[in-house]
Amino acid sequence: MQEQSLRPGRVIAASENKLSPQYEERRRLLGGIVGTAAALFGVRATAADKAVQRLAVPPWSKQLGKPVASQPYGLPSHYESNIIRRINPGLTTTSESSVAFTPLQNLFGIITPNGLHFERNHNGLPEVDPYRHRLVVHGLAKQSKIYTMEDILRFPSVSRVHFLECGANSAMEWAAVAAPTVQYTHGMLSCAEYTGVPLSTLLDDVGYDAKRAKFILAEGADAAGLTRTLPIEMALDDVLVVYGQNGEMLRPENGYPVRLIVPGVQGVSSVKWLRRIKIGDQPWHTREETIHYTDLMPDGSSRQYTYIQEAKSVITSPSGGQQLMDKGGYYQITGLAWSGRGRIKRVDVSTDGGRNWRPTRLQEPIMPKSLTRFRCDWSWDGAPTLLQSRCIDDTGYVQPTIRQLREVRGTHSIYHNNGIQTWQVTDSGDVRDVQV
Numbered sequence: 274m275q276e277q278s279l280r281p282g283r284v285i286a287a288s289e290n291k292l293s294p295q296y297e298e299r300r301r302l303l304g305g306i307v308g309t310a311a312a313l314f315g316v317r318a319t320a321a322d323k324a325v326q327r328l329a330v331p332p333w334s335k336q337l338g339k340p341v342a343s344q345p346y347g348l349p350s351h352y353e354s355n356i357i358r359r360i361n362p363g364l365t366t367t368s369e370s371s372v373a374f375t376p377l378q379n380l381f382g383i384i385t386p387n388g389l390h391f392e393r394n395h396n397g398l399p400e401v402d403p404y405r406h407r408l409v410v411h412g413l414a415k416q417s418k419i420y421t422m423e424d425i426l427r428f429p430s431v432s433r434v435h436f437l438e439c440g441a442n443s444a445m446e447w448a449a450v451a452a453p454t455v456q457y458t459h460g461m462l463s464c465a466e467y468t469g470v471p472l473s474t475l476l477d478d479v480g481y482d483a484k485r486a487k488f489i490l491a492e493g494a495d496a497a498g499l500t501r502t503l504p505i506e507m508a509l510d511d512v513l514v515v516y517g518q519n520g521e522m523l524r525p526e527n528g529y530p531v532r533l534i535v536p537g538v539q540g541v542s543s544v545k546w547l548r549r550i551k552i553g554d555q556p557w558h559t560r561e562e563t564i565h566y567t568d569l570m571p572d573g574s575s576r577q578y579t580y581i582q583e584a585k586s587v588i589t590s591p592s593g594g595q596q597l598m599d600k601g602g603y604y605q606i607t608g609l610a611w612s613g614r615g616r617i618k619r620v621d622v623s624t625d626g627g628r629n630w631r632p633t634r635l636q637e638p639i640m641p642k643s644l645t646r647f648r649c650d651w652s653w654d655g656a657p658t659l660l661q662s663r664c665i666d667d668t669g670y671v672q673p674t675i676r677q678l679r680e681v682r683g684t685h686s687i688y689h690n691n692g693i694q695t696w697q698v699t700d701s702g703d704v705r706d707v708q709v
């Protein structure tokens with residue numbers, strides 16, 4: 274797998290067992306620092322000391338660099354070129370109605386860079402001209418309105434950090450199909466600072482009928498004609514009509530020039546290339562809420578309108594496809610937790626397959642309906658083991674095991690798998706996706 278880039282902590286990809294030249298350099302540098310301290314305190318010259326004296330001056334320290342703005346729109350270093358969105362060949366029958374996964378194993382903190390935000394399209398990526406694009410708000414309102422992008426950009430705006438997770442994230446785990454990396458098990462998940470106008474502002478602007486309005490329908494401008502119903506309470510709560518993502522305009526693949534963000538709710542409700550909001554008094558039961566996005570239960574009935582993404586967490590390092598190089602060495606266990614109902618209150622980690630749990634450190638700020646980064650220390654004794662994380666949100670809900678989920682939902686589900694993920698560490702340090 275040419276998947277993981279080299280990161281400190283000696284957790285590296287199987288394909289990169291051989292240290293790359295720049296990593297050797299870093300090791301020597303670290304040795305150098307220790308060596309200098311030893312010299313200062315009058316300790317006898319060590320091998321590291323000698324290495325400091327031999328430390329080569331690299332070519333980039335000897336010559337003039339490139340001019341500024343050599344790349345007017347900046348890109349990552351070419352050493353990071355294998356950190357990309359990836360598709361799962363064979364998962365979908367066409368590459369237009371498909372998904373590209375976020376490389377969670379390679380990201381720090383909680384914000385997904387715009388170029389790595391996952392991408393899920395039902396009918397390909399439309400090229401929308403922002404000057405010709407219109408958003409209609411109509412239905413049970415005093416006055417229907419047609420907004421241009423200019424109109425939308427003039428409304429009072431807000432910025433909020435939220436996760437976006439496809440309802441089908443971790444779907445393959447329902448069938449216990451082992452995936453090679455966390456990119457494929459959990460990578461239909463991203464988190465961004467979204468900027469836009471509260472949907473409630475637009476609903477007020479058209480004078481929605483507060484007595485009769487019970488639902489809204491959101492429709493995209495792509496040829497999928499993707500439409501989703503939302504209860505009016507949700508629409509008036511924290512739903513945003515978004516044009517900004519991490520400080521810049523939305524990328525085309527994420528809904529440029531305007532999309533809905535429905536915080537905490539399965540991704541499909543966050544309609545991209547938003548062109549229409551209709552206000553009504555009953556749900557619409559469209560294609561995306563009848564034959565798709567319903568859960569077939571063991572008794573043959575179907576759960577419909579399952580909006581909320583319940584609390585979930587996953588260890589992103591060490592994770593599938595990586596390798597622990599150092600028996601008895603220190604490793605930082607780190608990962609992500611999130612809840613569609615509010616804030617993450619606590620994340621525990623088990624390094625023995627769920628027998629013992631200990632709390633992790635949560636990175637602040639901890640925001641509602643956002644990813645939260647957790648970390649804890651671990652020294653691996655070299656024995657095979659199982660790594661798991663389990664989160665609790667501020668409603669007190671505890672992330673279930675996949676067994677507990679199957680007891681309720683059976684085995685025909687596609688959506689809403691928020692079960693505990695298990696990573697197996699073998700005695701050779703390989704990390705694999707397993708179920709226990």
Ligand SMILES: Nc1nc2c(c(=O)[nH]1)N[C@H]1C(S)=C(S)[C@@H](COP(=O)(O)O)O[C@H]1N2
Nearest residue numbers: 391392393394395439493527540541544545
């Ligand atoms: N118009 C439209 N909106 C859409 C989709 C689509 O295909 N068309 N896909 C939905 C699905 S299933 C998901 S999970 C999210 C994905 O958002 P992203 O591509 O920005 O990650 O967008 C949703 N909004």
Ligand SMILES: [Mo]
Nearest residue numbers: 439440540541
């Ligand atoms: Mo989705």
